[in-house]
Amino acid sequence: MVMILGTLYNNGYLCPFSHRVLIASRELNVSIDTVYCADIPAAVRAVVPDGGWPVFVPSDGGEMLMDSSDIIDHLIDHSGDSGRNFRSEQEALAAVEALVACIRKVTMAGKPTIQREYRQKLDLALARVDEIRRGADGPFLGGDHFSQADCYVAPFLHRLPFMVEIRDHIPEIFIQEDGFRAWVDRVVNRPSFQEIAPKRYVLRQFYAENAKYGKPMKVGRLHHSGFRGMWADLSARVSGLEHRVDRDNHSLQEARDLCYLLFRTVALHAKFENLILFPALDAATGDSLFTVDGIEQHEHEVGEMNSLLELFDRALGQKPGSRADTLLVLATEVERVKEGQLAHLDYEEATFMPVLAELDVEQHLEMLRGAYEMCILERPHVIGVLTSYMPIENVLSLLDSLLQAVEPASEQWRQLLTEIHAYLTPEKWLRVVRRFEESLPTSLMVVPSGSRHGSFATAARALEAAVPVDRIEIPKAALHTKTGAFPPKD
Structure with missing residues (x-):
C-alpha cells in the first residue's frame, strides 16, 4: 500500500507555488493527495488567510504547512536518499527565491516606476542564478541532477513569455546567453513539470486578463x-x-x-x-x-x-x-x-x-x-x-x-x-x-x-x-477643444 504523506489544498489550478510542490512530489517519488477550490473543507478555509494558498496537511498529524518551501522540505525529509540528492544549498535557493520575488513584484506592482525598478532587479537576479548555473558543473542548478532550486523556479520560467509586464521588456540574458536559454528549456521541459504544466493558451488568457499594464x-x-x-x-x-x-x-x-x-x-x-x-x-x-x-x-x-x-x-x-x-x-x-x-x-x-x-x-x-x-x-x-x-x-x-x-x-x-x-x-x-x-x-x-x-x-x-475616402479625416468628440464650452474645474 502506497503511503500518502498528506494533502495539498489550493484555491486555484494555476498557482505556481502549488506546481512547485507537485513537481517535488514527482521528483521524490512520494504520494500526496490534492484538493482544489470548491472541494476544500470549510475547516481548512477558515484558517487560511486570503492569498495564503497552497497549504499542506501532513497525514502524520503534524501542523498545517502554509509555505511551499516548508511543504517541499517536509517531502524531502520523508523521502530518504532521493530527498538528500534533491535538496539544494541555501545559496541556490536564496537566488531563485530572489528571482521569483522580482518577477512577482513586476507583475503585481501596477505602477510603471515600480515595474522599471524591479525589471532592473530582475536582470540582476537572473544574472545571479546564471552565475550559480555556470558554477554547477552540470545541466542543472544541482549539477548533474534536477534539484530543489530548479523545481522552485520552473513554474515561473514557464510563465515568463506570457507575463505581459515582463514579456514586453524581455531580459537581455534570454537573448545573449545560449547556455542560460538551454537551462530554461531543460527545466521547463522536465517530465515532472510537463505532467502538470498549464497549457500555454490558458496562461496567455490569464495574464492578459490580469495584466497590470492596460x-x-x-x-x-x-x-x-x-x-x-x-x-x-x-x-x-x-x-x-x-x-x-x-x-x-x-x-x-x-x-x-x-x-x-x-x-x-x-x-x-x-x-x-x-x-x-x-x-x-x-x-x-x-x-x-x-x-x-x-x-x-x-x-x-x-x-x-x-x-x-x-x-x-x-x-x-x-x-x-x-x-x-x-x-x-x-x-x-x-x-x-x-x-x-x-x-x-x-x-x-x-x-x-x-x-x-x-x-x-x-x-x-x-x-x-x-x-x-x-x-x-x-x-x-x-x-x-x-x-x-x-x-x-x-x-x-x-x-x-x-x-x-x-x-x-x-x-x-x-x-x-x-x-x-x-x-x-x-x-x-x-x-x-x-x-x-x-x-x-x-x-x-x-x-x-x-x-x-x-x-x-x-x-x-x-x-x-x-473604405474609400476623398481625404484623410480624424473625427473628434463633441466640444473637445480649448475654446469649447467646458465647465470650470472644481
Whole structure:
C-alpha cells in the first residue's frame, strides 16, 4: 500500500507555488493527495488567510504547512536518499527565491516606476542564478541532477513569455546567453513539470486578463513603433529619389502608396484616441482639457497629411526627368511632417501613458474591444504593412492583445493573421508560429519563403476599395477643444 504523506489544498489550478510542490512530489517519488477550490473543507478555509494558498496537511498529524518551501522540505525529509540528492544549498535557493520575488513584484506592482525598478532587479537576479548555473558543473542548478532550486523556479520560467509586464521588456540574458536559454528549456521541459504544466493558451488568457499594464496603452505603444518604422522607410525612399535616374513613376508610386497606408493607419489610431481614449483620460484626471493638445495636434496633422499626399500626386503627374525641383520639395516636406509626427508620439507617451497605467484592467479591455470594433473594416488592410515595421516582440504582443477582442476560431482572426503572414519575413513569422501554434489556422503554420511578398500597392488598393475616402479625416468628440464650452474645474 502506497503511503500518502498528506494533502495539498489550493484555491486555484494555476498557482505556481502549488506546481512547485507537485513537481517535488514527482521528483521524490512520494504520494500526496490534492484538493482544489470548491472541494476544500470549510475547516481548512477558515484558517487560511486570503492569498495564503497552497497549504499542506501532513497525514502524520503534524501542523498545517502554509509555505511551499516548508511543504517541499517536509517531502524531502520523508523521502530518504532521493530527498538528500534533491535538496539544494541555501545559496541556490536564496537566488531563485530572489528571482521569483522580482518577477512577482513586476507583475503585481501596477505602477510603471515600480515595474522599471524591479525589471532592473530582475536582470540582476537572473544574472545571479546564471552565475550559480555556470558554477554547477552540470545541466542543472544541482549539477548533474534536477534539484530543489530548479523545481522552485520552473513554474515561473514557464510563465515568463506570457507575463505581459515582463514579456514586453524581455531580459537581455534570454537573448545573449545560449547556455542560460538551454537551462530554461531543460527545466521547463522536465517530465515532472510537463505532467502538470498549464497549457500555454490558458496562461496567455490569464495574464492578459490580469495584466497590470492596460492593453490599449500597450497597443498604442506598439502602433507607435510601427509608425516610426514606416516613417523611417518613407523618408529613406523619398530622399533617395533625387539621387536616382528619374526614368519612371515606379519608385515614386511605391513611396506614395506607403505614405497613404501610413496616414490611413495614423488616422485610425487618432480616431480611437479622440473618441475613446482621450475622454477616458480626461475623466481619470478630472481635467476636461487634459488631452486637448493631443486633439488639436490631430487636427493639425490632418492638413499636413493631406497636403503631403497632394504633393506626391503633383510629382506623379509630372514627366519623369523634369521634376527634380518637385522631388526636392517633396523630400523636404516628408522630413518636416515626419519630425512633427514623431515629436507628437513622444509627447503622447510621456504625457498620457502614465495616466493610462493607473486605470483598472477592465477599463483597458473595454477600450481595446471598442478600438477593434471601431476599426474592423480598415484594420485587415493595414495590419500587415504596420506589423512588418514592428520589432517581432511588438508583433507578438499586438497579437496577444487582439486575442482579447477577437475569437481565435473566428474569420476575423484568420483574416488578420493572413495579412500579417503576407508581410512578415520568414524569421518573424516563425516566431509567430511558435508563440501562437495553438490558435493558428493550419494553413498559416507554413513559414513564407523569401522576404516580404505583400506589396504596398495591393494593400493601398484593397483599403481604398473597402473604405474609400476623398481625404484623410480624424473625427473628434463633441466640444473637445480649448475654446469649447467646458465647465470650470472644481
